Amino acid sequence: MKRVFFLVLLFPLYLFPLTNHPNSLVISTIQNTSVNYPIRFVLLGDSRNSDSLPPGVAGDGDSVLSTLRNTINSLNPSPDFVIHSGDFCLRGHRYEYYKYEAMIDSCNVPWLTVRGNHELYADEGPFLYDSIFGDSDFVFDYGNARFIFMSDCQQYHTSSNNYIDYLFEIEQIDWLDSLLYDAESNGLRSFVFAHVPPYIPGHNTTYCLGDSNYYPQPNYTESHTELFTNTLSNHGVLLAGFGHQHFYDRYTYNGVHYIVSGGGGGPLVTPLQQAPYGGAFFHFVLFELYQDGTLKGYVYKKGSSVPDTVYDFTYSSGIDNKQRIGRNKIKIETIGKKFLIRSPSVMQNLKIMSVDGRIVVKENPGSYFYKGFFQNRGVYFYDIKTKYSIYRGKFIIIE
Numbered sequence: 001m002k003r004v005f006f007l008v009l010l011f012p013l014y015l016f017p018l019t020n021h022p023n024s025l026v027i028s029t030i031q032n033t034s035v036n037y038p039i040r041f042v043l044l045g046d047s048r049n050s051d052s053l054p055p056g057v058a059g060d061g062d063s064v065l066s067t068l069r070n071t072i073n074s075l076n077p078s079p080d081f082v083i084h085s086g087d088f089c090l091r092g093h094r095y096e097y098y099k100y101e102a103m104i105d106s107c108n109v110p111w112l113t114v115r116g117n118h119e120l121y122a123d124e125g126p127f128l129y130d131s132i133f134g135d136s137d138f139v140f141d142y143g144n145a146r147f148i149f150m151s152d153c154q155q156y157h158t159s160s161n162n163y164i165d166y167l168f169e170i171e172q173i174d175w176l177d178s179l180l181y182d183a184e185s186n187g188l189r190s191f192v193f194a195h196v197p198p199y200i201p202g203h204n205t206t207y208c209l210g211d212s213n214y215y216p217q218p219n220y221t222e223s224h225t226e227l228f229t230n231t232l233s234n235h236g237v238l239l240a241g242f243g244h245q246h247f248y249d250r251y252t253y254n255g256v257h258y259i260v261s262g263g264g265g266g267p268l269v270t271p272l273q274q275a276p277y278g279g280a281f282f283h284f285v286l287f288e289l290y291q292d293g294t295l296k297g298y299v300y301k302k303g304s305s306v307p308d309t310v311y312d313f314t315y316s317s318g319i320d321n322k323q324r325i326g327r328n329k330i331k332i333e334t335i336g337k338k339f340l341i342r343s344p345s346v347m348q349n350l351k352i353m354s355v356d357g358r359i360v361v362k363e364n365p366g367s368y369f370y371k372g373f374f375q376n377r378g379v380y381f382y383d384i385k386t387k388y389s390i391y392r393g394k395f396i397i398i399e
Contacts, residue, residue, distance in 0.1 A: 020104040020111035022134035023149075029110045030081050035143040037291045042072055042109075044284035045085030045195070045243025047265035048118055049096045062103050064265030064282050067302050069107050072284065074305060079109050079286065080142070085243035086116025086153070086195035087266065092125030097132060112149065116195040116243065117164045120155040125162075137172060139179055145289055146183040148176060150194045152209060152223070166196055166214045167223040173231060180235035189293055190237045197242035197260050198225040200253050201381035201392070204260075204272060205357025207245055212356055220355055220379075232256045238295060238315070239287075247271035248285070248299060249278040250313065254392055257315055259297070261285045275310050330384060332395045337377070339395065341370040345386035353381045 020026055047065035065088075072082060084104070089096040097119075104111040115129050115136045129136065136151035150172055156163040168176075176192070183190045199210030199220060206213075209225035216222040232240055233254040241259045246269045249260040263283040271278040282302035289295050295315045298307035331342040341350070350370055352361035355378060363370065374380070377397045384391040 020107065021101060021113070021132050023112050023138055024134050026081070026110045026112050027138070027140045030142055031140060033080065037143065038288035038296070039143050039145060040075075040077065040079040041287050041289075042079050042082040042284050043085060043193075043241045043259065043261045043287065044068060044082070044264045045114075045116070046087040046246055046262040047084070047100075048087050049090040049099060062099065062265060064302055065103060068264065068282070068284050068300075069103065071300060071305060073108050075286070081110040081112060082107065083149075083193055083241065084111065084113045084264070085193060085241060085261065086114040087118040087243060087262075087264075088113065088116070089119045089125070092119045092122035092128070094122075094124060094128060097128045101132065114149055114193055114195055114243075115151045115153065117153040117166070120153060120164060121162050123157070123162065126155050137175065141188060143289070144187070144189055144291060144293070146179065146188040146190045148179055148190065148192045150176065150192070152194045152196045156215070163215065165216055166209055166211070166219060167216065168194075168209070168225075168228050170224065173224055173227055176228075177231050177235070180231065180237065184235055189289070190235065191239050191241070192232060192237055193241045195242060196244045197240075197258065198229050199223075200229070200251065200258065201394075202351060202353045202357065202359065202383055203251055203253070204245075204249070204258075205353075210355075229254065229256070238293070245269070245272075247278060247280045248283055248311070249273060250297075251277065257295075259285060263302075276313070279311075330382070330391045330393060332382075332393075334395060334397060336399045337375065337397055338371070338373050339397065341372075341382070341384070343368050343370075343384060343386065343391070345389065347384050347386060349383075349385040351383040353383075355379050355381075 047062055049062060088100045113133050119125050119129050139148045152166060152168050154165045156165045180190055197204055197208050199205060199208050209223040210220040233256055237256050239257045243262040245260050246262045246266045248263055249272050251258050263281055268280040271280045284300050286298045286300060287295060297313045299311035300307050329344040333340045346368060347365040350363045350365050351359060354360055361372060374397050377399060379394055379396055381394045
Protein backbone atom coordinates (compact mmCIF):
# COMPACT_ATOMS: atom_id res chain seq x y z
CA MET A 1 0.00 0.00 0.00
CA LYS A 2 1.35 3.36 -1.01
CA ARG A 3 1.58 6.06 1.54
CA VAL A 4 0.78 9.54 0.39
CA PHE A 5 2.36 12.46 2.20
CA PHE A 6 1.00 15.97 1.99
CA LEU A 7 3.44 18.77 2.40
CA VAL A 8 1.77 21.79 3.98
CA LEU A 9 3.57 25.07 3.47
CA LEU A 10 2.72 27.86 5.85
CA PHE A 11 3.41 31.33 4.55
CA PRO A 12 3.12 34.40 6.72
CA LEU A 13 0.21 36.63 5.74
CA TYR A 14 2.46 39.59 5.03
CA LEU A 15 3.69 37.82 1.88
CA PHE A 16 0.21 38.38 0.43
CA PRO A 17 -0.49 42.11 0.42
CA LEU A 18 -3.96 43.58 0.54
CA THR A 19 -5.66 43.58 -2.88
CA ASN A 20 -7.21 46.99 -3.37
CA HIS A 21 -9.37 46.20 -6.38
CA PRO A 22 -12.10 45.86 -7.46
CA ASN A 23 -13.83 48.49 -5.33
CA SER A 24 -16.50 45.96 -4.33
CA LEU A 25 -13.82 43.79 -2.70
CA VAL A 26 -12.38 46.82 -0.88
CA ILE A 27 -15.86 47.71 0.40
CA SER A 28 -16.30 44.17 1.73
CA THR A 29 -12.99 44.48 3.57
CA ILE A 30 -14.08 47.79 5.11
CA GLN A 31 -17.54 46.58 6.13
CA ASN A 32 -16.14 43.37 7.64
CA THR A 33 -14.12 45.49 10.06
CA SER A 34 -15.86 46.55 13.27
CA VAL A 35 -16.65 50.26 13.49
CA ASN A 36 -14.59 52.26 15.97
CA TYR A 37 -15.21 56.00 16.25
CA PRO A 38 -13.94 58.25 14.97
CA ILE A 39 -14.14 56.78 11.47
CA ARG A 40 -10.87 57.81 9.81
CA PHE A 41 -10.52 58.12 6.06
CA VAL A 42 -8.13 59.78 3.62
CA LEU A 43 -8.84 61.78 0.45
CA LEU A 44 -6.26 62.46 -2.26
CA GLY A 45 -6.21 62.67 -6.04
CA ASP A 46 -4.49 63.50 -9.32
CA SER A 47 -1.28 61.49 -9.04
CA ARG A 48 -1.56 61.13 -12.85
CA ASN A 49 1.49 58.88 -13.34
CA SER A 50 3.14 62.23 -14.00
CA ASP A 51 6.59 60.72 -14.41
CA SER A 52 5.52 57.21 -15.44
CA LEU A 53 7.40 55.37 -18.17
CA PRO A 54 6.66 52.20 -20.16
CA PRO A 55 7.85 48.90 -18.64
CA GLY A 56 11.56 48.33 -19.09
CA VAL A 57 12.50 51.98 -19.11
CA ALA A 58 14.27 53.27 -16.00
CA GLY A 59 12.24 55.70 -13.93
CA ASP A 60 10.64 56.34 -10.56
CA GLY A 61 7.04 56.85 -11.58
CA ASP A 62 4.49 58.04 -9.02
CA SER A 63 7.20 59.30 -6.71
CA VAL A 64 4.82 61.74 -5.00
CA LEU A 65 2.07 59.17 -4.62
CA SER A 66 4.49 56.61 -3.21
CA THR A 67 5.64 59.13 -0.59
CA LEU A 68 2.06 59.93 0.38
CA ARG A 69 1.19 56.20 0.46
CA ASN A 70 4.13 55.53 2.79
CA THR A 71 2.91 58.25 5.15
CA ILE A 72 -0.59 56.77 5.09
CA ASN A 73 0.88 53.34 5.90
CA SER A 74 2.62 54.83 8.94
CA LEU A 75 -0.42 56.60 10.44
CA ASN A 76 -1.37 55.39 13.92
CA PRO A 77 -4.15 54.62 14.36
CA SER A 78 -4.49 53.43 10.81
CA PRO A 79 -7.22 54.98 8.63
CA ASP A 80 -10.24 52.82 7.86
CA PHE A 81 -9.85 53.50 4.12
CA VAL A 82 -8.36 55.77 1.46
CA ILE A 83 -10.19 57.46 -1.44
CA HIS A 84 -8.32 58.36 -4.61
CA SER A 85 -10.57 60.87 -6.40
CA GLY A 86 -9.30 60.03 -9.89
CA ASP A 87 -6.63 60.88 -12.49
CA PHE A 88 -4.27 58.16 -11.37
CA CYS A 89 -3.22 57.78 -15.03
CA LEU A 90 -1.72 60.23 -17.47
CA ARG A 91 -3.30 58.91 -20.68
CA GLY A 92 -5.21 55.81 -19.57
CA HIS A 93 -2.93 53.18 -21.08
CA ARG A 94 -2.76 49.63 -19.80
CA TYR A 95 0.71 49.94 -18.27
CA GLU A 96 -0.40 53.03 -16.33
CA TYR A 97 -3.33 51.14 -14.82
CA TYR A 98 -1.03 48.25 -13.87
CA LYS A 99 1.51 50.64 -12.38
CA TYR A 100 -1.22 52.19 -10.22
CA GLU A 101 -2.48 48.74 -9.19
CA ALA A 102 0.95 47.84 -7.87
CA MET A 103 1.15 51.12 -6.00
CA ILE A 104 -2.16 50.75 -4.15
CA ASP A 105 -1.73 47.02 -3.50
CA SER A 106 1.37 47.91 -1.50
CA CYS A 107 -0.74 50.06 0.82
CA ASN A 108 -1.87 48.29 3.99
CA VAL A 109 -5.08 50.37 4.13
CA PRO A 110 -8.20 49.57 2.04
CA TRP A 111 -8.06 51.88 -0.99
CA LEU A 112 -11.04 52.99 -3.13
CA THR A 113 -10.59 54.44 -6.62
CA VAL A 114 -12.81 56.97 -8.44
CA ARG A 115 -12.59 57.36 -12.23
CA GLY A 116 -11.20 60.65 -13.58
CA ASN A 117 -10.83 62.12 -17.06
CA HIS A 118 -7.20 61.03 -17.55
CA GLU A 119 -8.22 57.39 -17.22
CA LEU A 120 -10.26 57.78 -20.42
CA TYR A 121 -7.99 59.26 -23.09
CA ALA A 122 -6.71 55.90 -24.37
CA ASP A 123 -9.16 53.72 -26.31
CA GLU A 124 -8.90 50.96 -23.71
CA GLY A 125 -9.34 53.33 -20.74
CA PRO A 126 -13.05 52.74 -19.94
CA PHE A 127 -12.67 48.96 -20.36
CA LEU A 128 -9.62 48.87 -18.10
CA TYR A 129 -11.34 50.81 -15.31
CA ASP A 130 -14.44 48.62 -15.46
CA SER A 131 -12.46 45.37 -15.58
CA ILE A 132 -10.11 46.31 -12.71
CA PHE A 133 -12.26 48.44 -10.41
CA GLY A 134 -15.87 47.67 -11.41
CA ASP A 135 -18.76 50.11 -11.70
CA SER A 136 -17.77 53.78 -11.76
CA ASP A 137 -20.77 54.68 -9.54
CA PHE A 138 -20.93 52.84 -6.21
CA VAL A 139 -22.02 53.27 -2.60
CA PHE A 140 -21.59 51.74 0.84
CA ASP A 141 -22.57 52.40 4.45
CA TYR A 142 -20.16 52.27 7.35
CA GLY A 143 -21.05 53.22 10.91
CA ASN A 144 -23.16 56.37 10.96
CA ALA A 145 -22.31 57.36 7.39
CA ARG A 146 -23.15 56.71 3.75
CA PHE A 147 -20.36 57.13 1.21
CA ILE A 148 -21.43 57.72 -2.41
CA PHE A 149 -19.04 57.71 -5.38
CA MET A 150 -19.88 58.97 -8.87
CA SER A 151 -18.20 59.46 -12.23
CA ASP A 152 -18.66 62.86 -13.88
CA CYS A 153 -16.29 62.15 -16.80
CA GLN A 154 -17.30 60.15 -19.88
CA GLN A 155 -15.22 59.21 -22.92
CA TYR A 156 -16.37 60.76 -26.20
CA HIS A 157 -14.78 58.61 -28.91
CA THR A 158 -14.04 59.82 -32.42
CA SER A 159 -12.10 58.19 -35.27
CA SER A 160 -9.11 60.46 -34.66
CA ASN A 161 -9.06 60.99 -30.91
CA ASN A 162 -10.83 60.58 -27.58
CA TYR A 163 -12.34 63.57 -25.82
CA ILE A 164 -14.07 63.99 -22.46
CA ASP A 165 -17.65 64.92 -21.74
CA TYR A 166 -17.90 66.47 -18.28
CA LEU A 167 -21.34 65.87 -16.82
CA PHE A 168 -23.65 63.97 -14.53
CA GLU A 169 -26.40 62.17 -16.41
CA ILE A 170 -29.96 62.77 -15.16
CA GLU A 171 -30.15 59.07 -14.23
CA GLN A 172 -27.13 59.55 -11.97
CA ILE A 173 -28.75 62.53 -10.23
CA ASP A 174 -31.93 60.48 -9.70
CA TRP A 175 -29.83 57.65 -8.24
CA LEU A 176 -28.03 60.12 -5.97
CA ASP A 177 -31.30 61.72 -4.86
CA SER A 178 -32.80 58.35 -3.88
CA LEU A 179 -29.67 57.33 -1.94
CA LEU A 180 -29.56 60.62 -0.06
CA TYR A 181 -33.27 60.46 0.77
CA ASP A 182 -32.80 56.94 2.13
CA ALA A 183 -29.75 58.02 4.14
CA GLU A 184 -31.75 60.85 5.74
CA SER A 185 -34.57 58.44 6.57
CA ASN A 186 -32.10 56.14 8.33
CA GLY A 187 -30.19 58.82 10.20
CA LEU A 188 -26.98 58.47 8.19
CA ARG A 189 -24.62 61.35 7.42
CA SER A 190 -23.87 61.51 3.73
CA PHE A 191 -20.58 61.99 1.89
CA VAL A 192 -20.36 62.33 -1.90
CA PHE A 193 -17.20 61.97 -4.01
CA ALA A 194 -16.48 62.52 -7.71
CA HIS A 195 -13.52 63.66 -9.76
CA VAL A 196 -14.48 67.08 -11.16
CA PRO A 197 -15.88 69.62 -8.68
CA PRO A 198 -19.09 71.49 -9.53
CA TYR A 199 -19.46 75.12 -10.50
CA ILE A 200 -19.68 77.30 -7.37
CA PRO A 201 -20.86 80.83 -8.24
CA GLY A 202 -18.27 83.43 -7.34
CA HIS A 203 -15.75 80.84 -6.19
CA ASN A 204 -15.02 77.87 -8.44
CA THR A 205 -15.89 78.68 -12.06
CA THR A 206 -13.14 77.22 -14.27
CA TYR A 207 -11.85 73.66 -14.72
CA CYS A 208 -15.07 72.47 -13.11
CA LEU A 209 -18.45 71.14 -14.18
CA GLY A 210 -20.03 74.12 -15.86
CA ASP A 211 -16.78 75.56 -17.25
CA SER A 212 -17.70 77.42 -20.46
CA ASN A 213 -14.86 75.62 -22.27
CA TYR A 214 -15.98 72.11 -21.31
CA TYR A 215 -18.19 69.80 -23.33
CA PRO A 216 -21.02 69.07 -23.92
CA GLN A 217 -21.96 72.67 -24.63
CA PRO A 218 -23.25 74.77 -22.97
CA ASN A 219 -21.64 72.90 -20.12
CA TYR A 220 -23.30 74.76 -17.25
CA THR A 221 -26.70 73.39 -18.25
CA GLU A 222 -25.65 70.16 -19.97
CA SER A 223 -23.48 69.00 -17.05
CA HIS A 224 -26.39 69.40 -14.60
CA THR A 225 -23.97 70.98 -12.16
CA GLU A 226 -26.64 73.18 -10.54
CA LEU A 227 -29.00 70.23 -10.15
CA PHE A 228 -26.15 68.30 -8.53
CA THR A 229 -25.30 71.01 -5.96
CA ASN A 230 -28.98 71.61 -5.22
CA THR A 231 -29.45 67.89 -4.58
CA LEU A 232 -26.56 67.91 -2.11
CA SER A 233 -27.98 70.94 -0.31
CA ASN A 234 -31.55 69.66 -0.26
CA HIS A 235 -30.46 66.51 1.56
CA GLY A 236 -27.98 68.10 3.95
CA VAL A 237 -24.86 66.33 2.64
CA LEU A 238 -22.07 66.83 5.16
CA LEU A 239 -19.10 66.74 2.76
CA ALA A 240 -18.49 66.56 -0.99
CA GLY A 241 -14.93 65.67 -2.06
CA PHE A 242 -13.21 66.06 -5.42
CA GLY A 243 -9.87 66.26 -7.25
CA HIS A 244 -9.16 67.43 -10.83
CA GLN A 245 -7.83 70.83 -9.76
CA HIS A 246 -4.21 70.49 -8.65
CA PHE A 247 -4.37 72.25 -5.32
CA TYR A 248 -6.13 72.15 -1.94
CA ASP A 249 -9.39 74.04 -1.45
CA ARG A 250 -12.07 74.12 1.25
CA TYR A 251 -15.32 76.03 0.89
CA THR A 252 -18.91 75.96 2.16
CA TYR A 253 -21.74 76.56 -0.30
CA ASN A 254 -25.46 76.37 0.51
CA GLY A 255 -24.77 74.36 3.66
CA VAL A 256 -22.50 71.74 2.06
CA HIS A 257 -18.76 71.56 2.75
CA TYR A 258 -16.71 71.13 -0.43
CA ILE A 259 -13.14 69.86 -0.44
CA VAL A 260 -10.79 69.70 -3.43
CA SER A 261 -7.72 67.54 -2.83
CA GLY A 262 -5.79 67.42 -6.11
CA GLY A 263 -2.23 67.40 -4.79
CA GLY A 264 -1.37 63.75 -5.41
CA GLY A 265 1.48 64.28 -7.88
CA GLY A 266 0.22 66.14 -10.95
CA PRO A 267 1.70 69.59 -11.73
CA LEU A 268 0.52 72.13 -9.18
CA VAL A 269 -1.44 75.23 -10.24
CA THR A 270 -2.48 78.53 -8.66
CA PRO A 271 -5.00 77.85 -5.87
CA LEU A 272 -8.37 79.55 -5.42
CA GLN A 273 -7.57 80.50 -1.82
CA GLN A 274 -4.61 80.76 0.53
CA ALA A 275 -4.15 79.24 3.98
CA PRO A 276 -6.06 78.03 5.90
CA TYR A 277 -8.68 77.46 3.17
CA GLY A 278 -6.43 76.59 0.24
CA GLY A 279 -2.94 76.28 -1.20
CA ALA A 280 -0.81 74.64 -3.90
CA PHE A 281 1.19 71.73 -2.47
CA PHE A 282 1.36 67.94 -2.64
CA HIS A 283 -0.80 66.49 0.12
CA PHE A 284 -3.62 64.28 1.35
CA VAL A 285 -6.46 65.07 3.76
CA LEU A 286 -7.26 62.87 6.77
CA PHE A 287 -10.84 63.07 8.06
CA GLU A 288 -12.23 61.92 11.40
CA LEU A 289 -15.98 61.42 11.69
CA TYR A 290 -17.27 61.17 15.26
CA GLN A 291 -20.43 59.43 16.40
CA ASP A 292 -22.20 62.74 17.10
CA GLY A 293 -21.56 63.89 13.51
CA THR A 294 -18.57 66.12 14.22
CA LEU A 295 -16.10 66.04 11.32
CA LYS A 296 -12.46 67.01 11.73
CA GLY A 297 -9.90 67.41 8.97
CA TYR A 298 -6.11 67.40 8.85
CA VAL A 299 -3.86 68.20 5.88
CA TYR A 300 -0.64 66.20 5.51
CA LYS A 301 1.90 67.69 3.12
CA LYS A 302 4.32 65.51 1.16
CA GLY A 303 7.26 64.36 3.27
CA SER A 304 5.67 65.19 6.64
CA SER A 305 4.48 62.56 9.11
CA VAL A 306 2.35 65.11 10.98
CA PRO A 307 -0.43 67.40 9.73
CA ASP A 308 0.12 71.08 9.07
CA THR A 309 -1.96 72.53 11.91
CA VAL A 310 -2.61 75.75 9.97
CA TYR A 311 -5.13 73.78 7.91
CA ASP A 312 -6.90 71.90 10.73
CA PHE A 313 -10.67 72.33 10.68
CA THR A 314 -13.75 71.11 12.53
CA TYR A 315 -17.35 71.02 11.35
CA SER A 316 -19.58 70.54 14.38
CA SER A 317 -22.70 70.23 12.24
CA GLY A 318 -23.70 70.16 8.60
CA ILE A 319 -23.24 73.94 8.38
CA ASP A 320 -20.09 75.96 9.01
CA ASN A 321 -20.90 78.46 11.78
CA LYS A 322 -19.29 81.24 9.73
CA GLN A 323 -21.48 80.57 6.69
CA ARG A 324 -25.03 79.81 7.79
CA ILE A 325 -27.35 79.67 4.81
CA GLY A 326 -30.81 81.20 5.24
CA ARG A 327 -34.00 79.84 3.67
CA ASN A 328 -34.16 81.93 0.54
CA LYS A 329 -36.61 84.81 1.05
CA ILE A 330 -35.02 87.07 -1.54
CA LYS A 331 -37.43 88.46 -4.12
CA ILE A 332 -36.19 89.70 -7.49
CA GLU A 333 -38.22 91.57 -10.07
CA THR A 334 -36.92 92.03 -13.61
CA ILE A 335 -38.29 94.44 -16.21
CA GLY A 336 -36.34 94.29 -19.44
CA LYS A 337 -32.72 94.84 -18.48
CA LYS A 338 -33.58 96.37 -15.09
CA PHE A 339 -33.84 94.42 -11.86
CA LEU A 340 -34.93 95.06 -8.26
CA ILE A 341 -33.73 92.95 -5.31
CA ARG A 342 -35.84 92.86 -2.12
CA SER A 343 -34.32 91.37 1.04
CA PRO A 344 -36.11 90.47 4.31
CA SER A 345 -33.20 92.03 6.21
CA VAL A 346 -30.78 94.86 5.58
CA MET A 347 -28.24 93.79 2.95
CA GLN A 348 -24.75 94.36 4.33
CA ASN A 349 -22.93 92.89 1.30
CA LEU A 350 -24.16 92.15 -2.21
CA LYS A 351 -22.21 90.35 -4.91
CA ILE A 352 -23.57 89.43 -8.36
CA MET A 353 -21.66 87.15 -10.75
CA SER A 354 -22.10 86.26 -14.40
CA VAL A 355 -22.08 82.61 -15.52
CA ASP A 356 -18.36 82.77 -16.32
CA GLY A 357 -17.63 83.75 -12.71
CA ARG A 358 -16.92 87.46 -13.26
CA ILE A 359 -18.09 89.71 -10.43
CA VAL A 360 -20.28 92.34 -12.08
CA VAL A 361 -21.71 93.93 -8.92
CA LYS A 362 -20.02 94.29 -5.54
CA GLU A 363 -21.79 96.65 -3.17
CA ASN A 364 -22.58 97.37 0.50
CA PRO A 365 -26.22 98.45 0.09
CA GLY A 366 -27.16 99.02 3.76
CA SER A 367 -30.77 98.71 2.63
CA TYR A 368 -33.61 96.26 2.06
CA PHE A 369 -33.61 97.12 -1.67
CA TYR A 370 -31.15 97.27 -4.55
CA LYS A 371 -31.88 98.46 -8.08
CA GLY A 372 -29.65 97.60 -11.02
CA PHE A 373 -29.32 97.44 -14.79
CA PHE A 374 -27.46 94.95 -17.01
CA GLN A 375 -26.65 95.61 -20.64
CA ASN A 376 -26.27 91.91 -21.44
CA ARG A 377 -28.96 89.29 -21.03
CA GLY A 378 -28.16 85.98 -19.35
CA VAL A 379 -28.07 84.13 -16.04
CA TYR A 380 -26.70 85.95 -13.00
CA PHE A 381 -25.91 84.58 -9.53
CA TYR A 382 -26.22 86.60 -6.33
CA ASP A 383 -24.60 86.28 -2.91
CA ILE A 384 -26.26 88.44 -0.24
CA LYS A 385 -25.10 88.73 3.36
CA THR A 386 -27.26 90.17 6.12
CA LYS A 387 -26.45 90.35 9.81
CA TYR A 388 -27.49 86.77 10.50
CA SER A 389 -27.83 84.98 7.14
CA ILE A 390 -26.38 84.35 3.72
CA TYR A 391 -28.72 84.12 0.73
CA ARG A 392 -27.65 82.67 -2.60
CA GLY A 393 -29.55 82.16 -5.83
CA LYS A 394 -29.89 83.26 -9.44
CA PHE A 395 -32.04 85.35 -11.75
CA ILE A 396 -32.30 85.82 -15.50
CA ILE A 397 -32.20 88.93 -17.69
CA ILE A 398 -33.95 87.87 -20.90
CA GLU A 399 -34.07 91.07 -22.99
